[in-house]
Amino acid sequence: MMPALEKLLVLQDRDTRIARLKAEVARLPGERAAIEARVQAESAKLESARVRLQHLEAERKKLELDAEAKRNQVAKYRTQLFQIKSNTEYQALLKEIEQLECLIQDVEDQELEFMEQVEQLQPQLRVEQQQLAELTARANNEKNELQKRDELIRQELAQLQAERTVLAQQVDPDVLARYERLLRSKGNAVVVPVQHGNCGGCHLHLAPQLVYNARHNNELTSCDYCGRILYWQPE
């Protein structure tokens, strides 16, 4: 293989690796955001359970105060009973007390229901707190790993880029310009093998003369269709 082609292939190998690493580094912020979104979602779930618990406790407290006020009222009526002289008034007040006691029973029943709901929710909340703590720890580890990967990739990239600069200086400027023009328009594979008489880039069938040139010539051969630089690879 002619030296110019060999150099181009090495250069292309570095460029391919550089492109791959750049793509990998570009994916890292997305991975990081996904980890953070998972923690965020779990934390929102916990928060909504906590708000629900607070609400239940506030409702229960309201009922407790209501029952207490009613019980005080009953106590007041009971002392009034002793001061009443008329039987009709006495009976009326007794009826009032009975009604209030019924209401107190209702309020206490409701209070019990709220207490049961609170009791059910509390262990669930503890489980969710535990889950969030575990998830957060895991997420922090994952983010540290990402950070390490990011640093490693950047180091490798810097090394490859330095290598690439040296390699590019060893390529004939015209050839380098042609290669880089192709790279910009086609992407990564611009120096391609002849495969069963076809271009390894666009896969179209090459004229026999081109195949012959790629195999024997001392000049760089390009595909007629896509312009990629061809090299011969024993099949």
Ligand SMILES: [Zn+2]
């Ligand atoms: Zn082609």
